[in-house]
Amino acid sequence: EITPRDGNETGIYSPKYDIYNESRLTLIADLRKALLQNQLMLYYQPKQDLLAGHIVGVEALIRWHHEERGWVSPADFIPLAEETGVITQLTKWVIGQAMKDLADLHTDNPELTLAINISARDLESAELKGVLELELQKHGLQARSVTLEITETAAMLDPARSLQALNVLAEQGYQISIDDFGSGYSSLSYLKQLPASELKLDRSLIHDICTNESADVIVSTAIQMARSLGYRVVGEGIETAETASHLQAKGCDLLQGFWLCKPTPITGLKPWLQNFKAEGRAARSLPL
Ligand code: C2E
Ligand code: MG
Ligand code: MG
């Protein structure tokens, strides 16, 4: 089976290195085609509860295997899709596919929640609410099983509009999560106006907490502040057991990262969840 590589490896296609804009145009044309021809895939990455130890939900992450270019990173094509408006169609596809998969996962894991990444452009679109509603109905799901992740930066683009759109969605029962917290310049006092229940600490903030004392202090303080404001706090990009137990000791609620599980297609996720319940949980249990 072919598996995506991460963006740091050489050989992965990145539009950043293109001299000609034509390449961006070709890429976006190819993305449109990929959408129509069903060439996109979703991988899922679990979120683990650090207190209870179990898996509470999974986040859908889009994957694109381009016929000639190989794996194209979402970090490269999502911004392009946002600029060109293709994101609306893309998000629609993600919502449909992810909810179908969630209904399937609910057979064995009825409490599992699904997180979907939403862009600023989606929040501006009048379609989003209807698309979500339709897919929930189609698959017999409840809004409370679905978390919408919006990045701190996206939420800040048009704060008044984000606030209004997110309020409508929160009233429908969706959980709202602030993604990549700490990667931008927004303050918690502003973000607190948004109807979010979850805050995800950006990987860049967390990755060196075990070796860098000021990073450790910043993360501890952010966790305490976020928790006192009523957020559930997720640490993302956790790659080592050491970082995981460190975050647990600081009172972080949930964890996501390669240490627990890499993003995985649904076919691999199902046995992974089964195995986690049987024995993986012991292997991934933390001291506290
Ligand atoms: P994100 O939502 O913050 O997702 C987390 C990213 O970190 C994912 O990258 C994931 O594969 C990666 N990751 C998770 N654990 C680890 C770890 O332990 N170490 C390292 N090095 N990386 C880790 P990915 O899948 O490449 O996605 C990048 C970004 O693209 C996402 O960041 C999200 O903002 C965006 N994205 C992905 N799928 C979608 C989608 O369906 N719709 C939208 N609008 N955006 C998406
Ligand atoms: Mg996310
Ligand atoms: Mg993130």
Ligand code: MG
């Ligand atoms: Mg991110």
